[in-house]
Amino acid sequence: MTPVETAAGLSLSKEEILRYSRHLIMPEVGMDGQLKLKAAKVLLIGTGGLGAPLGMYLAAAGIGKIGIVDFDVVDYTNLQRQVIHGTSDVGRKKLDSAADTMKEINPYVEIAKYEVALTSENAMEILKDYDIVVDGTDNFPTRYLVNDACILLGKINVYGSIFRFEGQATVFGHPGGPCYRCLYPEPPPPGLVPSCAEGGVLGILPGVIGLIQATETVKLILGAGEPLVGRLMLYDALNMKFRELKLRKNPDCPICGDHRTIHKLIDYHQFCGVPQHEPEPEPGVTANEIDVTALKARMDQGKVALVDVREPHEYQICRIPGSILIPLGDVPKRMNELNTADEIIVHCKSGIRSAKACDLLRQSGFKRVLNVKGGILAWSDKIDPSVPKY
Amino acid sequence: MAKVLIPTPLRQYVDKKDTVEAAGATVGEVLGALTTQYPDLRKNLYTDEGKLRSFVNVYVNDEDIRYMSKDATAVAAGDTVTIVPSIAGGL
Numbered sequence: 001m002t003p004v005e006t007a008a009g010l011s012l013s014k015e016e017i018l019r020y021s022r023h024l025i026m027p028e029v030g031m032d033g034q035l036k037l038k039a040a041k042v043l044l045i046g047t048g049g050l051g052a053p054l055g056m057y058l059a060a061a062g063i064g065k066i067g068i069v070d071f072d073v074v075d076y077t078n079l080q081r082q083v084i085h086g087t088s089d090v091g092r093k094k095l096d097s098a099a100d101t102m103k104e105i106n107p108y109v110e111i112a113k114y115e116v117a118l119t120s121e122n123a124m125e126i127l128k129d130y131d132i133v134v135d136g137t138d139n140f141p142t143r144y145l146v147n148d149a150c151i152l153l154g155k156i157n158v159y160g161s162i163f164r165f166e167g168q169a170t171v172f173g174h175p176g177g178p179c180y181r182c183l184y185p186e187p188p189p190p191g192l193v194p195s196c197a198e199g200g201v202l203g204i205l206p207g208v209i210g211l212i213q214a215t216e217t218v219k220l221i222l223g224a225g226e227p228l229v230g231r232l233m234l235y236d237a238l239n240m241k242f243r244e245l246k247l248r249k250n251p252d253c254p255i256c257g258d259h260r261t262i263h264k265l266i267d268y269h270q271f272c273g274v275p276q277h278e279p280e281p282e283p284g285v286t287a288n289e290i291d292v293t294a295l296k297a298r299m300d301q302g303k304v305a306l307v308d309v310r311e312p313h314e315y316q317i318c319r320i321p322g323s324i325l326i327p328l329g330d331v332p333k334r335m336n337e338l339n340t341a342d343e344i345i346v347h348c349k350s351g352i353r354s355a356k357a358c359d360l361l362r363q364s365g366f367k368r369v370l371n372v373k374g375g376i377l378a379w380s381d382k383i384d385p386s387v388p389k390y
Numbered sequence: 391m392a393k394v395l396i397p398t399p400l401r402q403y404v405d406k407k408d409t410v411e412a413a414g415a416t417v418g419e420v421l422g423a424l425t426t427q428y429p430d431l432r433k434n435l436y437t438d439e440g441k442l443r444s445f446v447n448v449y450v451n452d453e454d455i456r457y458m459s460k461d462a463t464a465v466a467a468g469d470t471v472t473i474v475p476s477i478a479g480g481l
Contacts, residue, residue, distance in 0.1 A: 051480075082481075163398055168474075184444070184476040188443070188475070188476055196481060234472075239408070245474065329402065
């Protein structure tokens with residue numbers, strides 16, 4: 001069964017026949033298959049790490065219409081893996097940069113750009129015109145939103161996710177097959193599972209996982225081979241191992257089970273326990289904070305007990321002179337290196353981890369503990385621009 | 391002894407190992423032995439009420455224990471127990 005209903009009425013030009021010749025000479029694709037690809041409409045959610053190889057290869061393969069959803073702007077930290085964007089694209093909208101690359105690869109592809117964050121309000125309208133949805137987002141609320149919208153609309157959801165050296169891929173929403181909620185009924189509590197921005201990702205990894213998603217997308221359109229349905233593919237780059245686990249449809253699943261209890265899209269930020277927008281940092285500093293200007297003045301006056309709670313590999317990238325490194329996870333067992341009578345000033349990259357460290361220290365009897373507002377990033381911005389940002 | 395495969399996000403709680411051996415005749419016993427040896431792992435696998443967290447899947451070989459006997463699923467010597475947590479990264 002293929003999600004593409006009909007390729008009737010379509011044909012390939014002489015130029016397209018030449019372009020797709022390596023497909024056309026394979027019996028598994030052939031003219032029929034290439035026309036199915038041309039008739040297909042695929043929606044990519046995100047044009048980042050997973051979306052980059054997906055967009056490029058699906059365009060090259062001759063998918064007729066590719067929708068791309070993104071509202072982000074290309075920055076330098078993207079270039080280590082988001083190969084659809086180049087150095088000269090930094091500062092441009094990802095949608096424009098991605099569309100230009102895809103058009104350059106294959107001008108016969110129609111590209112629809114959606115410069116929005118996918119929400120419960122717009123998801124059904126955007127998804128409804130597509131045959132297959134490919135999920136390349138980076139957060140739990142959007143993952144559940146994409147899943148639920150696909151199930152409610154009867155769309156196939158080609159799933160992939162990545163973390164550091166590991167990836168997962170499968171196909172959800174295939175008739176009779178499981179969905180994302182069958183695999184993970186609930187999201188983790190906020191903060192327990194770090195994102196790629198927090199935890200890092202091997203730049204090549206999204207290439208591997210994104211192309212597994214692209215492969216499944218093309219197979220589904222062609223109706224060729226055995227789709228990755230009911231199977232969860234795990235990839236471990238460090239050990240170069242692929243493993244496959246059985247993935248079953250949960251008969252009690254609230255959205256694809258026998259007794260559906262979710263009939264329309266819900267509030268996914270609330271479901272995942274995360275605020276829709278990160279609260280804007282308050283202007284000024286609280287009694288428990290110090291800004292980098294005041295910190296610099298304090299350091300110029302004399303000795304300050306400055307504790308850096310980042311990880312050793314971050315300390316190697318950059319540091320504030322005179323700081324001592326005690327990674328957040330080591331704070332409980334190493335706080336005895338600090339004097340409870342001293343004023344302790346704590347920093348990290350941006351101020352989140354150091355706030356946790358400050359709480360730990362206060363709970364353990366340290367009376368005077370200050371968190372450096374904005375962390376070493378603020379130090380780089382306002383005090384010493386030679387300190388690299390990462 | 392069963393071989394327990396530890397996913398990347400949880401390796402920080404098991405001395406950065408990717409595989410840990412643990413004894414037990416059931417999944418509950420194996421994970422109990424594991425979290426006794428590595429107490430920091432416990433709150434990431436179990437709720438305060440002692441239930442396996444719903445974003446953590448556990449497989450014996452390639453079967454999800456939710457569709458077998460859950461914590462009571464038998465584990466034989468040489469079986470592989472895989473912990474698969476939900477990850478969302480993609481950008």
